Amino acid sequence: MNRLNTRKGWTPEALAALEKARVSRRDFIKGSGALLVGFSMAGLAGQWLGSPRSAAAQSLAGAGSNQLDSWIAIAADGNVTAYAGKCELGQGIFTAQTQLIAEELTVPFDRVKLFVCDTALTPDQGTTSGAQSHPTNFNQGNLALACATARETLLERASARLGVPGDQLVVSDGVISAKADPSKKVSYGELVGGKPFAIRVNPGAKRKPASEWTVLGKPARRVELPALATASFEHVQNVRVPGMLHGQVVRPPAVGATVVSVDENSVHGLPGVVKVVVKKNFVGVVAEKPWQALQAANKLKVTWTPGVGLPSHGTFYEHLRNQKPTRDTLVVDSKDVEEKLGSSAKVVKATYHYPYQMHGSVGSSCAVADVQAGKATVWSPTQAVYPLKSTLAMVLGMPPENVRVIFRMGSGCYGINGADTVSYDAALLSQAVGKPVRVQLTRKDEMAWENYGFPFVFDQRAGVDADGNIVAWSHESWFASLGSRPGTTTPGNVVTGLLVGFEPAEFKARTPAPDPTEFDNRLSAAPPYVTGCVNGKCEGLGTVASQRVLTHEVRSLFWTGPLRAPSRLQNTFANESFMDEVAAAAQQDPVAFRLRHLRDPRLMEVVKSAAKAANWAARPSPRPGIRRTGVAAGRGVSCVLYGGDNGYVAMIAEVEVNQATGGVAVKRLVLASDCGPISNPDGLRNQMEGAALQGVSRTLLEEVTWDNQKVTSIDWKTYPPLFLGPDVPKIETVLINQPNEQAMGAGETAISVVAAAIANAIFDATGARVRQVPFTPERVKAALSARA
Amino acid sequence: MARTIEREGSVMSVLNLKVNGRSHSVDVDPATPLLYVLSDDLGLHGPKFGCGLGQCGACTVIVGGQAIRSCSTPVSTVAGAEITTLEGLGTIEKPHPLQKAFIEEQAIQCGFCANGVILTAKAFLDRNPKATEEQIRQAMSGVLCRCYTNTRMMAAIQRYAKEVRA
Numbered sequence A: 001m002n003r004l005n006t007r008k009g010w011t012p013e014a015l016a017a018l019e020k021a022r023v024s025r026r027d028f029i030k031g032s033g034a035l036l037v038g039f040s041m042a043g044l045a046g047q048w049l050g051s052p053r054s055a056a057a058q059s060l061a062g063a064g065s066n067q068l069d070s071w072i073a074i075a076a077d078g079n080v081t082a083y084a085g086k087c088e089l090g091q092g093i094f095t096a097q098t099q100l101i102a103e104e105l106t107v108p109f110d111r112v113k114l115f116v117c118d119t120a121l122t123p124d125q126g127t128t129s130g131a132q133s134h135p136t137n138f139n140q141g142n143l144a145l146a147c148a149t150a151r152e153t154l155l156e157r158a159s160a161r162l163g164v165p166g167d168q169l170v171v172s173d174g175v176i177s178a179k180a181d182p183s184k185k186v187s188y189g190e191l192v193g194g195k196p197f198a199i200r201v202n203p204g205a206k207r208k209p210a211s212e213w214t215v216l217g218k219p220a221r222r223v224e225l226p227a228l229a230t231a232s233f234e235h236v237q238n239v240r241v242p243g244m245l246h247g248q249v250v251r252p253p254a255v256g257a258t259v260v261s262v263d264e265n266s267v268h269g270l271p272g273v274v275k276v277v278v279k280k281n282f283v284g285v286v287a288e289k290p291w292q293a294l295q296a297a298n299k300l301k302v303t304w305t306p307g308v309g310l311p312s313h314g315t316f317y318e319h320l321r322n323q324k325p326t327r328d329t330l331v332v333d334s335k336d337v338e339e340k341l342g343s344s345a346k347v348v349k350a351t352y353h354y355p356y357q358m359h360g361s362v363g364s365s366c367a368v369a370d371v372q373a374g375k376a377t378v379w380s381p382t383q384a385v386y387p388l389k390s391t392l393a394m395v396l397g398m399p400p401e402n403v404r405v406i407f408r409m410g411s412g413c414y415g416i417n418g419a420d421t422v423s424y425d426a427a428l429l430s431q432a433v434g435k436p437v438r439v440q441l442t443r444k445d446e447m448a449w450e451n452y453g454f455p456f457v458f459d460q461r462a463g464v465d466a467d468g469n470i471v472a473w474s475h476e477s478w479f480a481s482l483g484s485r486p487g488t489t490t491p492g493n494v495v496t497g498l499l500v501g502f503e504p505a506e507f508k509a510r511t512p513a514p515d516p517t518e519f520d521n522r523l524s525a526a527p528p529y530v531t532g533c534v535n536g537k538c539e540g541l542g543t544v545a546s547q548r549v550l551t552h553e554v555r556s557l558f559w560t561g562p563l564r565a566p567s568r569l570q571n572t573f574a575n576e577s578f579m580d581e582v583a584a585a586a587q588q589d590p591v592a593f594r595l596r597h598l599r600d601p602r603l604m605e606v607v608k609s610a611a612k613a614a615n616w617a618a619r620p621s622p623r624p625g626i627r628r629t630g631v632a633a634g635r636g637v638s639c640v641l642y643g644g645d646n647g648y649v650a651m652i653a654e655v656e657v658n659q660a661t662g663g664v665a666v667k668r669l670v671l672a673s674d675c676g677p678i679s680n681p682d683g684l685r686n687q688m689e690g691a692a693l694q695g696v697s698r699t700l701l702e703e704v705t706w707d708n709q710k711v712t713s714i715d716w717k718t719y720p721p722l723f724l725g726p727d728v729p730k731i732e733t734v735l736i737n738q739p740n741e742q743a744m745g746a747g748e749t750a751i752s753v754v755a756a757a758i759a760n761a762i763f764d765a766t767g768a769r770v771r772q773v774p775f776t777p778e779r780v781k782a783a784l785s786a787r788a
Numbered sequence B: 001m002a003r004t005i006e007r008e009g010s011v012m013s014v015l016n017l018k019v020n021g022r023s024h025s026v027d028v029d030p031a032t033p034l035l036y037v038l039s040d041d042l043g044l045h046g047p048k049f050g051c052g053l054g055q056c057g058a059c060t061v062i063v064g065g066q067a068i069r070s071c072s073t074p075v076s077t078v079a080g081a082e083i084t085t086l087e088g089l090g091t092i093e094k095p096h097p098l099q100k101a102f103i104e105e106q107a108i109q110c111g112f113c114a115n116g117v118i119l120t121a122k123a124f125l126d127r128n129p130k131a132t133e134e135q136i137r138q139a140m141s142g143v144l145c146r147c148y149t150n151t152r153m154m155a156a157i158q159r160y161a162k163e164v165r166a
């Protein structure tokens, strides 16, 4: 048989080296021509790395490393090899990190070779998530700080070598020379090539000022793109290792069903079947070929107990609102909200609903594991190589030091899709057969068991005074959660972990909520318009002093976890829709009304910029002279500071509503973003465009459904999303660069504001308010009929 | 021509496949979907398993000028036919003009869908070089990109379509 060898990839010799399982970092570096010494994972998990900006960031950051050699190596030819723990998921961070390294070290982009996310090679940077890669690696910490330390060190050594003071030196293309006498020069290769730096990262090292940037901050083409466009890229789904077998899992037929018995004879004699694997409630089949594994998994007779039974989908939100016990949290409470509402000239009330939604990656999740002789190597699309190493060790019952996790990009994940769970699947099956095993989930196994985005119910109330000022705001919400990312200790947070006997993170009921000790708005639950005053410190972005934000978490029916803009998206839908309702009640222009209640200049700036770019005509919504039939056009606005500190965004949406069918066509989206200094403007636009459109799909179409036993959204027919083709709005982006501010996230901001912007545009067009996502034609029609 | 042999209750056939201009003989169950043969027996990276149900387009290949979904095409039905995968269009060094358009427009995020998007557009424009923008949109409406790179992808396809028309 003629075998094609197509594994070219974008760093061929290095990839080949990496693919050899259990290669040591030292051997690997030798093979790639770079240098390695002194690699240490024993980074101080401390503040010296530059403390992350929020508590949320801290838990995602990993220990990093305080050894410069863990991040940067310079070869004899002056080429730079760098190691980072933030992975490429299609969001462009690989290219942006390469720009950063080239910039700080003043070498051309193509002389930098970057390796990410391999527990044998790269520093522990926790999880690539939460829009935290940009803040983590592009501020005064981690990768950026390592690069700055390397540059300063090279300059110091050049200064000593050349006898020229540091401030009299210039660097160009990896060569340091005297300003006055360019013949006095020394290259990076001559200074350190072939040797370690053997120093610690210097917390005080100075970043290059943004005003001097020539690579960072300029549009850079994605490094992987030519390989992706020509199928020479290796996704995790393409990883093949010698002697590899194929596995399929058999998931329970109903939520909560457990194994009674497995009849191995039912697949006896089927072609290629190697083994049936049962471990508690985990069931899988290993075969020689993937098609054989799938056939066998379909034929395997497993007897299961009945499921636990599920509450009706139709009345789910009532169930959610009334479920006990709850875990209650107060984000802010001025304690005078009821009183202020009672004395307001007008009180506005509204209730909003947001469903379970899924990541729904185009490619179902896949991993390859080689577990033999007490050691494991796993090729995984996980966002969290180090945490996965630790939980894989638990699942396999071996010490973590015997586990290596190598990241390979999978299908875009947008949060925790099946990446971690399929890594356990592959590892368990490989352990059972003592050979490498590849598992790619079926579409149904991916969709029925992934960790969905949280469903929410919101009750909003606001009091308005006679002059149209908001004087009190009460936000109360209920949402459901179960499991999440496994982190370093909780494999039971995803389905496979539970099936083999690990528990999900414990639900800790708590009621009533304790008083807040600080204003922690990491989930963007508090609307931007409140003062956020807690213990005398006011860290909100707005003017409304009488405020209460109370949330109730309950145990979910299904797995949940971070899905692009987790909670912030749902909260922003409810807050920004409601802000619009209050503006309408006060008969004021929605943009002006927002600006009037904000005091944060950067948020105000994105709102103004978006409005300007969209030619926003100031007037109250709904638009005057609405006709109640035919197609109606309108515009809506929405804004947020993502996660309380991680990216400003505003959107204007323009829609057309077909009042006969209830169909909504989004015609134009104008976005303004401020995420601090922009690293790659084109990459940023690509992220914003994709997030905006994904937001349209989630707003108009997506909702997980179930019957009384199981999830019924199991493919693209039962969970229909927006496809390529006709319905794509025009998307315009306004980028506000803030070179002197902190780098913030940009992957999740844009999606947060879409649902409210569309709801507000529908209202502007028709006078009908849609308060439940997705905005299906039926719901829009119901809202149209409910108009006064 | 297929030679069929019975082995342990399963029917295996030696089939001849012409993929990207090269001949391969493969020894498989003839009912196996083409996708598995391309990605596992031949080790190709282009066609991807997305749904296995004909719903998303990730597994698209071009057979006899038509974009088909290899996840739901038994391999035996395409034995002997000319099969083109994304690899067959161009290389990193020499990309096909349509691939080049995707690179120029930076019209990819994770790239998992790229195979289906590019091949669906290619097959359609090969047969309908004068297609209008609207017709192209219609032709692409069965392909899914969950990163929602749609705007740039359509721009890349239109850019190529313009070149074809010129």
Ligand code: FES
Residues within 6 Å of the ligand: B048, B049, B050, B051, B052, B053, B054, B055, B056, B057, B058, B059, B060, B069, B070, B071, B072
């Ligand atoms: S994998 Fe074939 S259409 Fe989805």
Ligand code: FES
Residues within 6 Å of the ligand: A090, A362, A411, A412, B108, B109, B110, B111, B112, B113, B114, B144, B145, B146, B147, B148, B149
């Ligand atoms: S680029 Fe990720 S699915 Fe299309």
